[in-house]
Amino acid sequence: MRIAVDLDGVLAETMEAWCKRANEFLGTSLRLADLDTWASWRKLGISREQFFQFLDEAWDDWESIPPTEPRLAERVRNLSRSGRIDIVTGRSKESVKAAKSWLAEHKIPYERFVRVPGWKDKISLNYDVYIDDAPELMPLISRNPMMWGILYSRPWNRTVPELRHVFRVKSWTEIPRLLEQIQQ
Numbered sequence: 001m002r003i004a005v006d007l008d009g010v011l012a013e014t015m016e017a018w019c020k021r022a023n024e025f026l027g028t029s030l031r032l033a034d035l036d037t038w039a040s041w042r043k044l045g046i047s048r049e050q051f052f053q054f055l056d057e058a059w060d061d062w063e064s065i066p067p068t069e070p071r072l073a074e075r076v077r078n079l080s081r082s083g084r085i086d087i088v089t090g091r092s093k094e095s096v097k098a099a100k101s102w103l104a105e106h107k108i109p110y111e112r113f114v115r116v117p118g119w120k121d122k123i124s125l126n127y128d129v130y131i132d133d134a135p136e137l138m139p140l141i142s143r144n145p146m147m148w149g150i151l152y153s154r155p156w157n158r159t160v161p162e163l164r165h166v167f168r169v170k171s172w173t174e175i176p177r178l179l180e181q182i183q184q
């Protein structure tokens with residue numbers, strides 16, 4: 001199986017650093033749990049561009065970005081017997097180097113680092129399984145009988161309903177068992 005693993009919000013806890021940036025800039029006191037919608041920029045009254053600029057800036061200081069879970073490298077490695085892991089991300093060109101440094105620092109195993117211009121482009125790469133936190137990606141996966149989605153549960157994807165071929169997980173430790181189920 002070919003497995004596409006997202007970076008922001010699934011491996012790297014980028015939004016913590018995002019909140020710090022945004023709070024400095026906007027004078028707010030946002031926390032991760034406040035980012036409860038995908039298009040949080042609307043709710044916060046900032047532009048989409050500003051939202052993604054904060055995200056890019058967060059990656060400038062990649063060393064301060066924590067992983068989403070403890071012992072993440074080991075938990076990701078447990079997937080490798082089910083298939084090939086690629087990192088598939090919508091990161092900007094400018095932040096690719098930082099993202100790769102972060103992955104190396106945290107010893108996350110993967111074969112290829114694939115950058116896509118937008119989240120919709122992930123689908124055209126035809127992976128068998130997508131591990132992602134983007135709510136909008138899941139309905140597209142669900143529509144394709146050849147694909148499976150594993151939705152990594154986050155405050156901003158709480159409203160995603162149950163979908164065919166999509167599993168919701170709270171932790172990486174739940175994923176190996178699901179992949180075995182998918183393979184059968």
Ligand SMILES: [Mg+2]
Nearest residue numbers: 006008009133
């Ligand atoms: Mg993400």
